[in-house]
Amino acid sequence: MTTEEAAPRVTRRRVRTRANLLEAAFAVFAAKGFGRVSIEEVCEAAGYSRGAFYSNFDSLDELFFALYRQRADLIADQVSGALALDGPDLDVPAAVDRVTEVLLLDLDWLLVKTDFLVHAARDPQVAETLLEHRSRLRQAVADRLARAQGLARLPAVLGDIDGAAHAVVAAYDGVTTQLLLDKDVDGARGWLKQLLTALLTDGSSTSR
Numbered sequence: 001m002t003t004e005e006a007a008p009r010v011t012r013r014r015v016r017t018r019a020n021l022l023e024a025a026f027a028v029f030a031a032k033g034f035g036r037v038s039i040e041e042v043c044e045a046a047g048y049s050r051g052a053f054y055s056n057f058d059s060l061d062e063l064f065f066a067l068y069r070q071r072a073d074l075i076a077d078q079v080s081g082a083l084a085l086d087g088p089d090l091d092v093p094a095a096v097d098r099v100t101e102v103l104l105l106d107l108d109w110l111l112v113k114t115d116f117l118v119h120a121a122r123d124p125q126v127a128e129t130l131l132e133h134r135s136r137l138r139q140a141v142a143d144r145l146a147r148a149q150g151l152a153r154l155p156a157v158l159g160d161i162d163g164a165a166h167a168v169v170a171a172y173d174g175v176t177t178q179l180l181l182d183k184d185v186d187g188a189r190g191w192l193k194q195l196l197t198a199l200l201t202d203g204s205s206t207s208r
Contacts, residue, residue: 014055014056017048017052017055017056018056020046020047020048021042021043021046021048021052021053021056021057021063022063022066022067022070023046024042024045024046024047025037025042025045025046025063025064025067026067026071026108026112027045027108028041028042028045029064029067029111029112029115030108030109030111030112033111033115034064034112034115034116034119035115035119037060038060039053039060042060042063064116064119065126065129067112068112068113068116068129068130068133069129069133071109071112071113072113072133072136072137073133073136075102075103075109075137076133076136076137076140078102079099079102079103079137079140079141080140080143080144082095082098082099082101082102085098092197092200092201093197093201095144096193096196096197096200097193099196100189100192100193100196101189103172103176103192107179107180107183107185110176110179110180111180114180116130117130134169137169138162138165138166138168138169139165141164141165141168141169142161142162142164142165145161145164145165145200146161164199164200167199168196168199168200171192171195171196171199172192175188175191175192175195176188178191
């Protein structure tokens, strides 16, 4: 048997089925919470049988991890892209505007992310997955700040570029916790813009 014959063929139909299962699971997890969702509920929401589920995922945990990685990678890519639009210069207020638009568009994502955080707190393997994502998000911010060194001066209190990147993610965590409770997206966006501008500049509306 050749390698091609031994390897399972990934058809477009299977790719579409997997994508539909992930999309349905996202809606169900956001509405009910990870620990309260069954495989049957995901299948019903997606319009598939259990057989279709098990041809793509071994368990609900595996689906949840795949869903988290998919959304987390997308957001990290969006943040990285938003920070790259200034070219060699760094217009901090403009960059902050773009990043906050990316980070605060989806309340359902924040619900799923919070579920994943709670799950990770009780499972070291899951925690490793979450830490990998957070590291990638911080690295996207740190890389952009590093390219702007000499063009935009960071406040000395942050220490170095890695310290600034940690501060950005910490500000996001704090603001989105409040957002989950009051559902005030506009308020959260405005508050995060103020925090990030104060963190990354002297607090004024223009970069230095």
